[in-house]
Amino acid sequence: MTTIDITLLSPEDRKKLVDQAKEIEKQDKQKRIDDLKALDELAAESLPTSMAILRKASEALEEAKAKVFQEFEAYLKMKIATIGVKNNQQSHTITVAKESIKLGYRITDGYGENASYGIAMVHRFLQTLAKDDNSNKLLGSLLRLLQKNGKGDLDSKKVLELKQIADKDYPGTEFQKGVELIQEEYSPKLSKWFIEAYYIDEIGVERSLPLSMTSVDLPKGTDLTFLLPKNN
Template identity: 75%
Template sequence: MSQTININDLSPEQIQELAKQAKEIEQNRKQKRIKDLKALEDIAAETLPGSMEILREASENLQKAKAKVFTDFEAYLKMKIETMGVKNNQQSHTITVGEESIKLGYRITDGYGENASYGIAMVHKFLESLGKDDNSKRLLGAVMRLLQRNGKGDLDSKKVLELKQIADRDFPDTEFQKGVEIIQEEYKPKLSKWFIEAYYKDNTGVEQSLPLTMTAVDLPKDIDLKFLLPKD
């Protein structure tokens, strides 16, 4: 059990000795921290290159696998489109054999041309011309939420559709409706990425997703990383 020292009971020599000891302890702590930081840098320098090589190889193998699967199914997909009259705007195709399925396709993200800004300006101008009563303020707030851009600076096409419904129902033949129509005409969806998903049924008949990304793959059960989690 540590004993509390009252500094008022010490002599000047004892106080000086305590100050010296405290300074030495602080210096030792700083030196240890410097050594520990250097050790961290050494471990990172030794470990990172090998880990990067493993991840680079995994990425290249995934890229090769993705290209191979799309190439293997090219003839099948062309025949399916021709034989079944599949629309060219169908974004995905699922192929199932027995208990296994592969889904191939592409994803698109919303995008709008530069002229959409004119439509937005027309909507804003119309709203500003309305009175400042509570109903107008609520409408302004709702419209502004629907015209919010995402992190990439694009509008949400679903929200623009909601805006169109409001304009057609409540404000036909107005600058509001015309502005929304301009926005819709400027809709230019962009190809986001080509994707492959794979599924299978396990022994209990439950469909499972085959993990195809580093995030989706589970770690082996014998690897315990609880030390990285917040403490209770």
Template identity: 55%
Template sequence: MSIKLSDLSKEEKAELAKQLAAEKQTEKEQRTANLKALEEIAQEQLPIVIEQLQNASQALENAKLFAYTSFIDYLKLKIETIGISSTQKTHTISLPNAKIILGYRVTDGYDDNANYGLALVHKFLGSLAKDAESAKLMKLVNRLLQKNAKGDLDSKKVLELSQHANEEYPNTEFAEGMALIQNAYKPTMSKWFIEATTIDGQGVEKTIPLNITSCDLPKDFDLSFLLPKNE
């Protein structure tokens, strides 16, 4: 049942205002208490959690060193016996029930000369007639020369386009520009990595999580309250 303020007496309005003020004060005091409780929880738990995570990080670092140290002789003997390319980035060691991959990844990168190459390529495209064949080439170039989120070109796509330019458009600004881009390639080595899997009796592989994001929380650990709600 709704109450109209106009139906209340002066004394009733005063009492209602007093009640509202008291309710507001209670809410303010509860908020202050909650903020204090949050600070106390953070002060108590954060140092403990940070220490646990530091220990976990150190344990992973030690395990990484242990894995590489354990297989140094294996890798040296493999090189001596089988002979592998010095450009081979990964080495897989496996048994029927387990597999480990040791190696490093390469991050694509290009120096400033790549921009000159891109300019030549686009200059060549601009000189083409506006027909279906030219439109097809422009679509191919735009797809293969698309930069990633870091602003780098994909070296495999650059190689593919360079081969196409040399085969279909030799001695053109297109081929010259692609050569400039290829020569501007300056890859950098990323950190050494480890991937490990176990293999069950049915041949199903299960990856061993080696970073904290990959590690699953227990299935009965409920964090659904943090997820978006359909309102």
């Protein structure tokens, strides 16, 4: 690369050099504008087609899910009538030969508004225990059991663990009463109806049948390595 000492150039040549640099910068900006416009045009061309494909796949999965539940409706009613099931049984697995289907529902934890009063009672009582480093560590461990998840709900398993501690070590206290109030406000919510399918392959390994877009493998030969980070 040749280096130019502009101090050796005439005023006219320096002006030409500056004008040339400005023109190159202008062309670079215009190229970026054109490239961004081309990207928008490609997205506008590809997205509607892709959305149609995905919508069709989603509708097919929805229809298949409904049909499978319909197929097993008579079986499940007979199972309940014949052998009975627990009223809180959330799933049923049906196996024939090397294939299994598991279907049911999932619930998420939820609590009524009054649970906040129980939480306040527990916090108030636990604060009285904070007297030294050891008690502060205990306080931290207990308070972590009342931490809410990303959806703002308590974890029912942790609340049960907290109740066991309150019943055993702090009976008759505001701690125990507060946890009981929290439990009384427990109101689980139906999350989703689900279907899972499994099969034993030719070498005896149990495998799950992919039933979501994330789980399904791409066809062999599909090369998307251009999306992966490059090693320098």
